Amino acid sequence: MYLQQLSFINFKNYNEAEISLAEGVNAFIGNNGAGKTNLLDAVHYLSLCKSYFNPIDSQQIKQGADFFMINGVFEKNGNKEVVACGLKRNQKKQFKRNKKDYQRLADHIGFLPLVMISPYDISIIIEGSEERRKFIDNVISQTDARYLDEVIVYNKVLANRNSLLKQIADTGRYDLELLSIFDEQLAASGTRIFEKRRAFMEAFTPIFNRHYQFISDGAEQVELAYESPLLNEGFGALLKRNTERDRIMERTTLGVHRDDLQFNIHGMSMKKFGSQGQQKSFLIALKLAQYTFLDQQKGFKPLLLLDDIFDKLDDSRVTKLMQMVSNNDFGQVLITDTSMERVQGIFNKINVNVKIFKVTEGNINA
Incomplete structure (x- = not known):
């Protein structure tokens, strides 16, 4: 193409x-x-x-x-x-x-x-987790048409659950039945998103490592890791365990909307300890790995x-x-x-x- x-x-x-x-x-x-x-x-x-x-x-x-x-x-x-x-x-x-x-x-x-590499991509390293989730979602959505719809569904249910938590705090009325419905919907949608992200990262990480080693000529040891609370616990159990905390905070404090990627160089944070050149090499390797992944999934360049x-x-x-x-x-x-x-x-x-x-x-x- x-x-x-x-x-x-x-x-x-x-x-x-x-x-x-x-x-x-x-x-x-x-x-x-x-x-x-x-x-x-x-x-x-x-x-x-x-x-x-x-x-x-x-x-x-x-x-x-x-x-x-x-x-x-x-x-x-x-x-x-x-x-x-x-x-x-x-x-x-x-x-x-x-x-x-x-x-x-x-x-x-x-x-x-399409894959674009720009100086603005530095936000993926130095900004908050939202930028890194956007990166994951952008890649997956170009290979899985239903994934984007799933993210939209999840965000709607999340907004409804957060609105209910705020309403409970404002009125003192605890609608347990409605909260349980939102929990069930959020856990179902969130688990599907998590499984797609986990499968993506398993395929993506080796590609990234290969590209970084080529660009750096093997001079540095880097690590890319997926962080999600669902790696250790089911989403339904997670929501139940955190219900009281969510009521106090008036929002859903844990879930796939808080997933993140960990970037390390020589076992330390790339954000804190990577030079500008190393950070840029890391970003370029991320994007080139995105390119290779899309090529493999789509069957054309x-x-x-x-x-x-x-x-x-x-x-x-x-x-x-x-x-x-x-x-x-x-x-x-x-x-x-x-x-x-x-x-x-x-x-x-x-x-x-x-x-x-x-x-x-x-x-x-x-």
Whole structure:
């Protein structure tokens, strides 16, 4: 699978743009603020129905305009697929595949699998557990259409249970029957989510370890571990044991909504003890493992988007990374960088062809 043509109107800092891409490596070179990252975000929209960076769709519309449109022509399994996304101010986002509207955006997730690596990914390491759960959910939802629906169901039941706990605290009336119903629903949905996450991590962790060892040339020992209270106790028993605590806290204190990933280097926290280069290598290995996992599950190669990733990586790791993503294990790659000389030097060194685009203040030229 690869993106043949991309066009957009009034998207972020672009009035209008249209480009044809190479099936292999494509590099977008320009100064900071020129619009390189916005271009990658347009591709992300076509794959996952949303911006990678900003959840508010209306803020993607160019200032002074009333709408944006993005259109992509993809080659997938020998077929031409035209995907379009549009939004008018104060209206519902529209998404079409081959001119046919989707009834649910969730039905598109996974059709055009994509992995994006960006400096913003550092939040996966340094921020709270929500960022790491988002990472897990993003990968699984691109391979399992029912998983996203299950997460939605779980979050609705969780909100209802939390609302009841607050109501009990406010009124003093303890509706044990209704709480038991919510417990049963939450435990059933949460257990299904846990089992899918556990199975995913069992398959994913060895892939991650292999990628990190390649990037670091085996110089460091890292660990990726899944943390969930359900590893040690059934969800129903967990809820019963914590009922009194939940009543006091007025919320559900334990469950898969609190799951986390532990990142270590040499047995210590990557967040506290990893250098910037090591943290970046860890993130890149996570994302490349995501790519390999999607490839294995889908049976074809996803798109790989690399946004400004050369900074804070030494020359050895950059070369190893580009060797990896340019070989037959990877498909189409889109890269952004500020230095034409750096990009040309890297790909000349490893003898790989790259199509270069110059980006200047919302204009793109091959």
